[in-house]
Amino acid sequence: MKLNRTLLVSLLAAxxxxxxxxxxxxxxxxxxxxxxxxxxxxxxxxxxxxxxxPKLFMKGSAFNGISDRLDEIQDLGVNVIWLMPxxxxxxxxxxxxxxxxxxxxxxxxDYGSLSDLKALVAKAHSMNMKVIFDWIANHTSWDNTWIxxxxxxxxxxxxxxxxxxxxxxxxxxxxxxxNITAMRTNMIEAMKYWISEADVDGFRCDYAExxxxxxxxxxxxxxxxxxxxxxxxxxxxDASLYGCGFDMLxxxxxxxxxxxxxxxxxxxxxxxxxxxxEYSGLADGKERMRFTTNHDKSMNESAPVQMYKSERGAMxxxxxxxxxxxxxxxxxxxETGYAQNLSFFKFTAIDWNxxxxxxxxxxxxMAAYHETASVRGGDVTLYNTGDIVSIYYPDxxxxxxxxxxxxxxxxxxxxxxxxxxxxxMSKTSGTIPxxxxxxxxxxxxxxxxx
Numbered sequence: 001m002k003l004n005r006t007l008l009v010s011l012l013a014a015x016x017x018x019x020x021x022x023x024x025x026x027x028x029x030x031x032x033x034x035x036x037x038x039x040x041x042x043x044x045x046x047x048x049x050x051x052x053x054p055k056l057f058m059k060g061s062a063f064n065g066i067s068d069r070l071d072e073i074q075d076l077g078v079n080v081i082w083l084m085p086x087x088x089x090x091x092x093x094x095x096x097x098x099x100x101x102x103x104x105x106x107x108x109x110d111y112g113s114l115s116d117l118k119a120l121v122a123k124a125h126s127m128n129m130k131v132i133f134d135w136i137a138n139h140t141s142w143d144n145t146w147i148x149x150x151x152x153x154x155x156x157x158x159x160x161x162x163x164x165x166x167x168x169x170x171x172x173x174x175x176x177x178x179n180i181t182a183m184r185t186n187m188i189e190a191m192k193y194w195i196s197e198a199d200v201d202g203f204r205c206d207y208a209e210x211x212x213x214x215x216x217x218x219x220x221x222x223x224x225x226x227x228x229x230x231x232x233x234x235x236x237x238d239a240s241l242y243g244c245g246f247d248m249l250x251x252x253x254x255x256x257x258x259x260x261x262x263x264x265x266x267x268x269x270x271x272x273x274x275x276x277x278e279y280s281g282l283a284d285g286k287e288r289m290r291f292t293t294n295h296d297k298s299m300n301e302s303a304p305v306q307m308y309k310s311e312r313g314a315m316x317x318x319x320x321x322x323x324x325x326x327x328x329x330x331x332x333x334x335e336t337g338y339a340q341n342l343s344f345f346k347f348t349a350i351d352w353n354x355x356x357x358x359x360x361x362x363x364x365x366m367a368a369y370h371e372t373a374s375v376r377g378g379d380v381t382l383y384n385t386g387d388i389v390s391i392y393y394p395d396x397x398x399x400x401x402x403x404x405x406x407x408x409x410x411x412x413x414x415x416x417x418x419x420x421x422x423x424x425m426s427k428t429s430g431t432i433p434x435x436x437x438x439x440x441x442x443x444x445x446x447x448x449x450x
Contacts, residue, residue, distance in 0.1 A: 046373050047287075048366060049233075049329040050078040053295055054086065054111045055098070056332050059347045063112035063120045072352065074127055076330055077366025080231065081124055082204050084295065084344065085134045086111060090141020095172045096345035099134075099206060100141040104190035110347075118198050130201035132231050133194055137187060137219075138210040139165055139173035146183070147174060153183035165210065178212045188222050195226045202231030205246075209236045213244050220245035233289060237278075242286050251278055251288040251326055258292065258317055261403050262308045268389055268403060272382045275324055290326035292317045293334055295344045303341060304334050309405055311337045312441035315361060316401050319443045320389050322369055323399045325380060335362040368424035368445050372397050375447060383413045388436055392416060396448040402438035409437040421446035 050073055057065035063086075073081065085098035088106040098108070107114050121131045140146060146153050147162065154162040155175040165175045176183060194200045203223070208216065216234075223230050224245070234246040241249060257274040260266035278288045292314065293304045301307060304314035314337070322328040333342055333350055337358040342348055352359075375396035383390035387408050391399040398416050402408050411417075417434045424445040432446055 046370060047080055047327045048077045048369070049080045049082050049289065049327060050076065051082045051084065051294060051329060051331045053084050053332050053342075053344050054108075055084075055344055055347045056342070056350045059110060061112050061116065062110070063116035067116075067120045067123050069352065070123060070127060070129070074129060075363050076335060077363070077370055078330065079129050080201075081129055081131045082233070082329075083131060083133055085136060086117060087136075090143045090172070092141065092143040093172050094141065097172060098344065099136050100139075100172050101136050102141045102144050104187070105193055114197075121198050121200065125199065130231065132202040132204055132233065133198075133200050134206060135191060135203040136206045137176070137215070138207045139170065139175050141172070142174055144174070146186075150183065153177060153180050168210075178215050184215055184218065188219050191219060191223055192226050195223065195230070201227065201229075202233070204233040204235065206235050208234035208241060208246070209238055213241065216241065216244035216246065239282070242282065247285065248287040248289050248327060251290045251321075254278055254288065254326075255291055255297070255321070258321060259307050262313055262317055268387060269384065271320075271389070275382070279325065288326040289329050290321045290324070291329040291331065292321050293331050294329070295331060295342075298331060298333070298342045299344055301341075303339055305337055305339050310441065311358060313405065315358075315365075316403065316441040316443050318362075319365060319399065319445070320391075320401050320403075322365065323376075323397075323445070324382070324389075324391055328366075328369070330362070335359045364425055365445070368447075371424065372445075372447055385410045385413065385436065388438060390436070396450055398432065398446045398448060399444065400436050400438065400446075401443040402441055405440045407437070407439050409435050412436050416448075419446075420449040422449065 052066060052073075054062035054066065057069075085101065086107055087098075087101045088103040088108055089096075089098055090100045090102040094100055107117055111117070124131050151162065153176060155177045157163050162174050164171050164173060178184060191203065205211075205216070220232055223232070231248070232246045233248045234241050234250070236249050237252045239249065254271070254274045257266055257271045261268060261271050293307065297307070298304075304317070305311050308314040308317040314334070318334075335358070336350060336352060337355045338350065376393050378394040381392040381394070383392065385400070387402065387404045388410055389399075389401040389403060390413060391397075392413070398419070398421065412432060412434055416432050419432045420429070421432050422429050424447055429449075438444070
């Protein structure tokens with residue numbers, strides 16, 4: 001994967017000092033927009049992740065239900081499936097969280113059997129999709145066998161009592177003590193078990209910043225001794241974790257700024273700055289995962305159609321997160337426009353065909369994403385065009401997205417006006433107009449003819 005430099009450029013002075021007239025309406029152009037120093041961003045990869053929550057599929061045989069939907073998942077342009085925790089859940093003091101692990105080497109029987117899981121992974125591989133498992137290193141359930149067999153593997157208070165992770169409010173789990181070499185060794189062996197037993201392609205590591213960095217260095221080295229190209233994703237923002245061997249970290253700040261833009265709490269310029277900051281100084285092969293939602297956001301805050309004001313707003317935000325750079329991630333259900341909070345603590349039946357036009361639009365966006373992989377190279381330019389996010393790749397891609405729930409018109413950056421281009425959504429050819437005139441939350445994805 002190749003990373004490239006990002007810079008934020010202001011419009012030429014002639015553009016910045018003018019306005020576009022639209023009938024009787026005078027449309028302002030951002031003046032004296034600040035320039036953001038160069039950063040880097042990942043435009044040279046084609047990885048698309050699908051976070052798959054088994055509790056949104058059939059109870060008792062979720063693995064088989066997921067297998068039955070792999071074609072539809074792949075139609076979204078997905079080539080990496082991230083399975084949320086598939087392990088046996090604890091019951092003592094439980095709140096139903098899959099992140100409360102009773103046995104790292106046993107599957108959750110509510111999802112199916114080990115054979116079902118292995119068949120799912122094998123089918124995904126046959127379709128050229130990779131599969132990564134969620135890994136929970138910081139803590140276990142209170143009825144994990146380690147509690148009784150190895151109580152010294154856990155963090156204790158002054159009275160010798162095992163405690164939950166400090167300050168987190170996670171009373172359903174017990175905190176592991178990473179000063180204990182035997183515990184670390186056993187955990188790494190459990191991770192390697194899934195590589196040998198189920199041929200898993202890597203791990204998304206939960207609360208990675210809550211675990212000592214030297215453990216991740218040791219674990220990733222061991223994992224890659226088993227599978228040299230293992231994908232390692234950290235649920236973390238701290239860029240120092242790249243030094244442990246992680247390929248990818250979360251774009252937490254970027255997602256927060258993106259939501260703020262759509263809710264009138266921040267500006268497009270601030271979003272650009274977040275993008276630059278998250279990629280600043282990263283080495284080749286290092287990435288940020290970009291998303292509009294995930295299991296935490298969907299449960300604890302709101303569904304995308306609420307967070308980004310409407311179905312159209314959620315779609316516009318998804319286009320921005322996908323095309324500005326990084327590795328796009330889709331959380332299972334967002335492609336249906338699901339409108340309510342989704343708890344990952346309980347099974348929830350999703351009608352995957354309830355909003356077929358919306359799902360089809362996701363497919364078209366991601367088809368265009370893959371079709372433009374060859375032109376998403378070079379130094380990306382992020383134009384100051386007010387409430388419209390304007391993304392340009394010099395090898396031939398221009399994306400414009402209205403972040404407002406009302407029509408907006410601004411001058412097209414001078415360098416792009418008049419470019420001959422194909423509209424990747426309508427598959428029609430034409431010329432990029434001199435003014436970007438976009439309806440509420442409308443977007444355009446143009447492949448420029450060279």
